[in-house]
Every structure is written in structure tokens, then in C-alpha cells.
Amino acid sequence: MSQKEEVKKPEKARQAETSERYLAFLLGKEQYAIPLLQVKEVIEMSEPTPIPQTPSYFKGIINLRGQVISVLDLRSRLQLAKIENGPKTAIIILDLDPAFCLGVIVDRINSVLAFQADDVSTPPELLSGKEQYLTGVARRDNKMTLILDIKAALSLTDLEVVKSNSQIKSA
């Protein structure tokens, strides 16, 4: 799909089906996916205005048609190797808690995938560090897709870090 294309939420009827739809994207070399229902839209990468005294994965704020949205780098949030932004770098605007206005930077948007319940297996325990954010691993055509728990990955407690770091220390 095109990067600029807005991701439409599936109809209610589709929810009743056994398969769930995911938005698949690339972080480094791996394909990750999050439930499509958590995605508001996908936009081209635009340079955010940095915010002082925030963690390094907190890239700043952007203007999305008059709404100010915080942008987090999902790659550095998950401690993946740093990759330079390219023409395919995109921002996924998330549709989570309405109190938060969040977008995450990913390397490339791949496609919308539908997985049946038995396509998805539980994540192997050996995956170190990052596995706490995975809800499952899906395999199709010999390709692995890591299903990410985006809420946990950007958990509120971690975002509180933004707050505590923000206390102005005396100069």
C-alpha cells in the first residue's frame, strides 16, 4: 500500500470473523505487526520539532493537520540498531487512549495482513529483552512476523519517565 494512504478501520462485521487484521511494517530487518484497529493512519516521515529533556527515543512533535502529535522512534525504543531515515521511513499515527497523541517511526510500511488464530503462536521465551512486548509470532510463506504489543512497548509507566526527566534541575 502507499505510504500516504490512510488506513481505513475495518467494518464492524469483519471483527466477527476469526481472522484479525494487522498492519505489518519493518524495523531493521524484521517484520513486525500491530492490530489494524490500533492504527489511525500512516503518514510520510516529517522532521519533528525536538522537545528538551525527553528520552532519546522521544523525537518531538509534529503538526498533523492542525493537531500536535508526539513522535517516538520505535526502533530506538526497542533498542534496535539505529538506521538512518530513508524515503520509506514512515510514521504510524496510533489510535490508543484518546488522551495520548502518539505516532511511532518505523523503517517501512509493508502491508495489511490477516492472520487466523492458528497462524499465530506464542513468542518463544528465549527471545531476550524484547519479548515482553510481543504477543505472538505469525508465520506465513516461510516469513516470520512479530506481533507487537504496542501499548506495552510504549507503556504509560515508561512515558512517565518523560515526566520525571523533565524536572528542571538547577543550573
Add this chain to the structure above:
Amino acid sequence: MDAFEREIKTDFLTEAKDLLSGTEQCFLSLEKNPSDLENLNLIFRLAHNLKGSSGAVGFSELADFTHKLESLLLALKEQRILVSPKIVELLLRSNDYLSQTIETLRGDLTASYNNRELATELCDALTNPSYHEVPGPQAATVADQIESVEPRLMSPKCAEAPTSQPQVRKDENIRVSLSRIEKLLNNVGELSILQAVMVQQSTERGTVISPLMRETLSSMSKIIRETQNLSMGLRMMPIKQMFQKMQRIVRDTSKSLGKEVELHLAGEETEIDKTVLEQLGDPLVHIVRNAVDHGLESNEERLAAGKSAVGNVYLSASHRAGHVMIEVREDGKGLDPNKLTEKAKAKGLISPDTKLSPEQAYKLIFLPGFSTKEQVTDVSGRGVGMDVVKTNISSLQGRVEIETDLGKGTSFQIFLPLTLAIIDSIVVQVDDNRFVVPLNQVSEFFRPQESDITNVYGRHELVTLRDEHLPTFSLSSLMKRETETKPTWMQTALVIREGSGNFAVNVDRVIAQQQVVIKPLGAELKGKTGIMGSAILGDGRPALILDLFELTKAVRGEVNIRH
């Protein structure tokens, strides 16, 4: 409860809330003018409407209650019983009960809301003669007035008329949710930015555009500007409703204190941003209560001072140079600066050897823990209030001023911005970042000379401006930018003046002075010290709006230089 039932109930409650907002006003004027049949008819129709629709959507107890209320109102209307103070009291309590119930039900559709006592009292009022006693002189006037009422109105046929052919008032308003208006404002704001980009492109050298294009562009700009003004106006509401609430406050306060007070309203049509209006309620209630309780003398004292027995409170609103001014004025005893100073000293709020000018003394009442009245009443005087008023008004970007004349009265003037959504600001640059600073925080800015800078202990810098030494802080280091900071004398100093001491904040340069629309930040950035929100600048990129007071609070505490 199914979705349909929920929906009709919710609709009913919204409607009921609107209906009830008018009733209090009617009851209060009934008290002043008990023979006003038109007013009684109006109240009766309101109760009647409420009864009908509450029964229809299934709030049977509410319907039952309003039925009883209606019966009482009918008896009043047909003059079977007279409007006594006790009846007005009962009607006001019923009105309170109804508003509370509607509010509770709006939160929880299944909440229990029965109030048998009040319902019984309503029935009781119909028959019990103790409710009908009208104080002597007033009774005579009421009777006189009744006789003077045209016989046509007295006939039972006419009494029914209003319900059968209600006076149709055209409602030309529609209810729109604030979130939709905000979305509209977002889009209009974005539109004007895009338009600015287009105009800029068209005027760039080497660009060739047809005359028609140029003309279209120019008329488009005008329309967009007009649309922006119109859409900003959507958030504005007349202050009338708020003022009407104050009538009730004055009435209840003066009753419980045994003072006779008259409230005069002016400028009720003045429009103000809905969000500002909502947050104005509490501070205004405090000031109005204080005016009646602390400001005005008792009726006897007034007579002794050669004033009219009845105290006057004037509540007015008007537009003043980009601000809304709301004034609460009374013709009471006025503030005594010496008494205020002594009181503050006795309470240990200021040190015993402090000398204060009258103006400074008046401001003492805004200190936490200050209350001028000896006796604590249930109305006011717990020493909370005025300091909260000041905090609330400041958080609305407004200020309070006091004018007082000993023996003649006091006036509180609240100055508020027309809207919270837009502020006047300056855009500054620090390193390669732009920040927005509210203009009301900055009293002036200037470029200091190298000789204006004094270094204290190699840590703190003072900058001299017209014989004043201001502690100065670099915005770059406040923001913990990693880059090397330029020396102070190469920067622009923003001078910030506030009560506890003036100071300066250095920025690389001031880029522009402009109005910006405040955009909220997500919860992930809430609570960051010194950040008020964000704004979208002319090029479409967002920038942070800084609160320089908050931002420098910690470092200013450390410097602690007194002036």
C-alpha cells in the same frame, strides 16, 4: 435499558438542563414581583413541559414530582393561594432539587433520585395555611396589585390559555459539541497556513502566475481570514447565564446574613470564550459573596453612615482593548489599608516592620490565610477564597485589580483574555530551535552591551537595565541544549517582571511578534515543567509555548537576590 431508551433519556436530560437554566431566574423575579402573571405562566409552562417529557421517557418519579410542582404553580397562577416568601423558598428548593437530579441522572441514568419529603412539602403547601402568610405590608401591595390586574387575566379560561396555545418562541440555535468546533478550528487554522505558503510561493521571484490566479488568491485570502474570525466566534457565549447565577448567590447570601442587598446587572450580552466562562464561575461566586458579606455593612450601619439602608452590588461586563472586564462593585465600607496591614502582621503573613503603600496593602487580601472578618460565618470568612480567586484568574491568563474608597465602597475588576485559544506572543530563537513566549510575560526586551553584564561568583550573571540589576538566565541552558551558549551580551534579554522579583531570560533573537493558537499536547507531555502547550507557526511546524515563570522557578530560588 436498551440503546434506544438510553438515547431518549439522555436527550431528555439535555433538554431538561436547558429548560431549568431559565427557571431560577423566573423564581427570583417572582419573589420581587409576586403578581407578575406572565412570569408565573412561564414557570408553569416550564414545569408542564418537564412533567410531560419526563413521564414520556420513563422517569416516572420525576414526572410525579413535577406534577406536584405543577399543581402548586397552577394554584398560584389561579390565585387560589398567594405567593409568599415561604412559597418562593420552596419553589427555589424544588428548582435546586430538579437541577441536581438532572445532573445526577446525566452521570448515571439509573441513579435513584426520589425526594419524598420535598414532594410531600409541595402537596402540603397547597393546603397548609402557614405557607400562605404574606408579611403585612407586602400583603397589602400584593392584594392591591391583584385588584389592578385586568379582569380578563383573572378569568379561569385565560388561566388555561398558556398551556393550550403556548407562546412559541423561535429557537434559532443549534447545539454543537465543542470537539466538533475544535476540529473545525484546526482545519481553518491549517487552511490559513496553506494559504500563507501559497501566497509566499506566488510572490517569489521568477514565479509567473496569471492575473486571474492572483486575483483568486487574494479573494481566497480574504475569505479564509473571515472564516477564521467566524469560527473563532463560535466558542463565544454571552455572560448572561453566569450573571443570573449570581442573582441567586446574592439573594441567598444576603438572606442568611440578614442584609438587604440589591444586585444591578449590566453588560450581560458581553461575549466570552466558553472555556473561560466555565472556569470563571467559582472565582466570581467568591468575589460576589465577599462583596455582600465583607464589603457591605449591615443595614443599620449603613443608615448610621448616612447611606441608603439597602446595599448595592453592581455586576458588569464589558470589552476593553482585547480583554473582557468583569467588575464587581459595592457601595460598602471600602478597604482600610491600615487595618489590612495590621491584620496581616498579626497573622504573621508579613514581618512586623514591613511598610506598605495602600495599593500594596489592598493586595494582602489575596494572600493565603487572610480573612478580614473577625467572625467566621458560613457564608465566607474561612480565609480561603481570595487567594483561590487570584490563582484561578491567573490560570485563565487574567488578572484582578482592586479599587477602593474608604467608606464609599470597593470594586474588584477581573481582566480576562477574550479567548484562551489564542494568545499574543513573541517567537524566539535559541540555537536552532524556536519557542513561543506569551507576550503578557515579557515586559520588554533589549540587547545588552558587554559592559552591562556583571558576573557574580562566576556562576550567576546580572544584567543592568536603567540602573536595575536583573538576574539573567540563558534559555539555552534552561533547556539543557548541548550546544555551547553564546555570551549574554550577544543575546537578546527578555525582561520578566513579577511581584517577587524581576529577572531576564536570554535568547538568541526575537523572530516575530504574533498571535498563536494554543494547541494542547498529548498526555505523554502533560506536566512537563514550564511548557504551556504548543503552537503551529507560519511555516506549519509546531513549537513549544513556554511559561518563563515556571521554567525559571527552580533556578531563581537558587539565586535568591532581593531588590
